[in-house]
Amino acid sequence: MELKDDFLVGEIISRLPLKLAVQCKVLNKNIKCLISDPGFFQTWFQLQENPSTELIYRVKAANDTTLHKVTLHPIPITQIETIFSYDNEILASCNGLILFDFGLVTKYCVFNPLTGEHQLIPYPLPTTYRLNKMGFAVDYPNSDQYKLVTISELVENSNLFYNFHLLSSERPGLWLEIQLRTDSFISFSGNPPVYWCGSLYWLRCDGSVVAFDTRREEAILINRPAFIDQYDFSYGNISTGRNIWLGRAQGVLTLVCIFRRFIVLATYDNARSSWTVTHTLDNFISRPDDGFVTGFPVWIDSKQVSFLKHIPTTRLHDLYEYDTEINGYRQGEAWDTVDSPMYCFHPTLASVHQTPFENVEAADLLYIAAQLNYIRGFIIEGITREEESSSEEE
Known part of the structure; x- marks a missing residue:
């Protein structure tokens, strides 16, 4: 197939859903090379409102x-x-x-x-x-x-x-x-x-x-991190295997620690090789009596951090998103049959x-x-x- 204006064709393809753009590789060798180039994906990603x-x-x-x-x-x-x-x-x-x-x-x-x-x-x-x-x-x-x-x-x-x-x-x-x-x-x-x-x-x-x-x-x-021992002493440690989590939130390496009274978020400074506590939140996903964690964090790119909290007597989990602007949680939809790790x-x-x-x-x-x-x-x-x-x- 002969497509003379590769720039125009590239502009059109970059506005398609990605799985349809991939199918355009069969049009000709020039288009295949254009789509395979990482620069095409960067252009495509910038044009998407909600990838x-x-x-x-x-x-x-x-x-x-x-x-x-x-x-x-x-x-x-x-x-x-x-x-x-x-x-x-x-x-x-x-x-x-x-x-x-x-x-x-x-x-x-x-x-x-x-x-x-x-x-x-x-x-x-x-x-x-x-x-x-x-x-x-x-x-x-x-x-x-x-x-x-x-x-x-x-x-x-x-x-x-x-x-x-x-x-x-x-x-x-x-x-x-x-x-x-x-x-x-x-x-x-x-x-x-x-x-x-x-x-x-x-x-x-x-x-x-x-x-x-x-x-x-x-x-x-x-x-x-030194802050872990400080919070353990002041607010009570929970040792269940799901009380600490590492992920990437808003493009930053983020550590989430669940204590008996609080959930603590800290970010890592690569240049200084140190952790800085950025948020201290109320702990809403643990049972206060026995300290058992009934949920775990999941990473969602556009949010600081989100949590899944188990609903008692069911296999469902409620999704809670922490919003830095209101310094609080927004409750989302219930999820059925969850497990970790999630990728x-x-x-x-x-x-x-x-x-x-x-x-x-x-x-x-x-x-x-x-x-x-x-x-x-x-x-x-x-x-x-x-x-x-x-x-x-x-």
Whole structure:
């Protein structure tokens, strides 16, 4: 197809919904290159009044496992679920790419649900190592690269180390090993790692943070914030495993700590390597008698922080959004069947750097392709397994 005015065509395509813009890649090679360029996505994003935002998460039950999607934008909020393979696990989501673990073939998989591109990556460590956490850093749209970082615990000659393995899409066949000496192995919280300002941050249960700079390829330990001990002494600690949370709110690395009387928000200053308490809020999500936390924070990009609070005797959770302008909470809709961790997903055109698959059987490749096609239909189109089966029968 001949399109002589590429600038005009680009202007038109940049005003389409993103999934329709992707389909325009088939028009010709020039248009395909234009849409694939990160600059096109920046133009598209600036023209959108309310880009799509979704939370995805997995729920395990005794009889089945389900994949859930909550669409936050556009309003009203919608929530759907579908059957999900027990062997597949969501490990991370960052800037439009999702990292899966396909345990059946012992491979990680980087996947863009919007474009359908995917890449299988072999495990980096022997199975005898204890793998604690996986991080995923996608630098799109600043660049079109991504990095995977694993953390394991290593003891050598009575010395304790966090052992990192790093794989870059620029060097897809090479895992690099990097170590960080530590005084003790403090367990990590259930909080997913946060990618912010070129580094991945893993929260430990005592409030300290392990940070890995993906550009310099080096790790540091950020000490436990001093304010935690002050609030513990004055207002009572709650030790339930869900009393501390790390996320990114309004573009800033934010720590949320739940105490018996208050919820405290603090932000991290990268230049000074220090935390500053910004808000002290009434605690509304804990039972005052036994200190049990009945909710947890979820990150929503346009809000300072939002919380899900369990409704007694039901499986429902109310959504509360903290509004800095009124210094109070706004109650939103009730959510059905929630679990953490939740992963925020924004559709983008971030590339997946495909390389030839090695040591994977043809039958396994077909299985993975079918699983990813199903996941893509669910996340992008909202098609559930039941609807897919019904259409096939017709």
